[in-house]
Amino acid sequence: MKNWQQVYSSGQEESDVASGMQKVMPRAVKIPPWRQGQAADIDGLPRKEGVVVGLFPGGVAVNVEGQELLCNLAGVFRPPPTSSALAVGDHVTVALTRAEHADAQGDDKLRSDGMILSRSERKTALCRPQPRSGKRRDQYETQSFTKVIVANMDVLLIVVAVRQPPMRAALIDRAMIVAQRGNLAPTLVVNKIDLDEPDEDILAEYSRLGMTIFRCSARAGEGVPALAAALAGKSSVLAGASGVGKSSLINALVPGASVVTRAVRKSDQRGRHTTASASIYQLPGGGVIVDTPGVRELGMDMELSELPWYFPEFEPFAATCKFNDCSHTHEPSCAVLAAVEEGKLPLARYESYLRIFESVEQD
Numbered sequence: 001m002k003n004w005q006q007v008y009s010s011g012q013e014e015s016d017v018a019s020g021m022q023k024v025m026p027r028a029v030k031i032p033p034w035r036q037g038q039a040a041d042i043d044g045l046p047r048k049e050g051v052v053v054g055l056f057p058g059g060v061a062v063n064v065e066g067q068e069l070l071c072n073l074a075g076v077f078r079p080p081p082t083s084s085a086l087a088v089g090d091h092v093t094v095a096l097t098r099a100e101h102a103d104a105q106g107d108d109k110l111r112s113d114g115m116i117l118s119r120s121e122r123k124t125a126l127c128r129p130q131p132r133s134g135k136r137r138d139q140y141e142t143q144s145f146t147k148v149i150v151a152n153m154d155v156l157l158i159v160v161a162v163r164q165p166p167m168r169a170a171l172i173d174r175a176m177i178v179a180q181r182g183n184l185a186p187t188l189v190v191n192k193i194d195l196d197e198p199d200e201d202i203l204a205e206y207s208r209l210g211m212t213i214f215r216c217s218a219r220a221g222e223g224v225p226a227l228a229a230a231l232a233g234k235s236s237v238l239a240g241a242s243g244v245g246k247s248s249l250i251n252a253l254v255p256g257a258s259v260v261t262r263a264v265r266k267s268d269q270r271g272r273h274t275t276a277s278a279s280i281y282q283l284p285g286g287g288v289i290v291d292t293p294g295v296r297e298l299g300m301d302m303e304l305s306e307l308p309w310y311f312p313e314f315e316p317f318a319a320t321c322k323f324n325d326c327s328h329t330h331e332p333s334c335a336v337l338a339a340v341e342e343g344k345l346p347l348a349r350y351e352s353y354l355r356i357f358e359s360v361e362q363d
């Protein structure tokens with residue numbers, strides 16, 4: 001196993017998160033050159049604001065006034081210098097091109113509805129360190145790239161069930177940290193309270209760590225009005241294991257689940273690397289709830305090498321552990337453990353570290 005301190009990047013990354021200036025891998029959006037629009041002919045086109053709901057090798061799905069458009073990147077598209085790509089939730093300006101290209105001899109290459117001209121700066125960015133891909137070309141990438149999973153959300157709804165499936169604390173830990181690092185309010189939704197009582201001792205611990213907690217039953221409707229009131233006017237995104245009741249919650253929160261976006265049109269769906277796009281639901285009290293595959297799976301496939309990213313405050317201590325590859329779990333002369341004992345690091349965070357460490361080892 002690689003010494004995780006070497007993979008860790010200090011300081012820099014943390015402040016980038018705080019300022020919403022995420023570094024994004026340029027290759028997060030792969031648009032073939034022939035897909036990129038020309039700057040020359042876009043001046044006269046109508047422009048609209050939209051929200052990115054999906055990224056595909058062949059283009060970007062953008063929700064414009066409730067309609068999903070497949071867009072290219074305009075030749076003039078220049079993302080802010082510190083981040084060169086798009087993420088679900090990004091606010092973009094699109095030049096509508098469909099009419100212009102409709103007569104283009106049915107050429108598949110030109111089948112797009114618009115070109116993305118620019119994107120707004122991100123208010124928040126839910127991200128994770130880029131998983132190892134083996135394709136790394138330089139150290140810089142290895143050390144500091146994080147991948148933005150969704151932008152501009154206010155709340156991360158971490159959904160768990162009291163049982164069916166059983167609650168996994170390590171997943172809650174991971175999601176909570178990712179939310180806090182991305183400037184989102186971490187909110188725990190304990191669903192299926194019609195089945196059993198939640199473990200209030202565990203919940204009290206999360207509450208101490210800064211988590212807002214709701215208890216509800218999407219099925220029986222209990223606790224749903226309180227959750228709806230808290231989410232009104234905000235942008236929330238759902239995370240949680242399969243079967244905990246995320247879809248049921250959407251139906252409980254959004255009468256008639258007036259789906260605003262869906263997967264891209266059939267005609268654009270030609271197999272290959274097609275991934276599902278995000279769904280955005282309008283809440284009756286204002287605001288939106290976003291369901292996107294990338295966040296649903298948040299933290300499920302974590303690797304040990306990502307661990308330091310979750311606990312940046314350990315780093316100054318970890319540097320003086322006796323062993324370079326100290327895991328801070330059992331080693332002698334572990335400076336992290338000493339810091340916890342001296343009260344220089346919060347015990348709750350260290351316990352969270354242990355839970356995540358153990359769960360990653362088991363996976």
Ligand code: GDP
Binds near residue numbers: 192216242244245
């Ligand atoms: P998702 O995979 O997280 O979207 O979960 P679903 O919404 O599809 O729900 C999974 C299963 O749990 C379904 O059979 C639901 O009917 C059930 N379910 C959802 N919410 C509740 C609840 O509050 N109480 C009970 N008893 N079952 C629920």
Ligand code: ZN
Binds near residue numbers: 326335
């Ligand atoms: Zn140590």
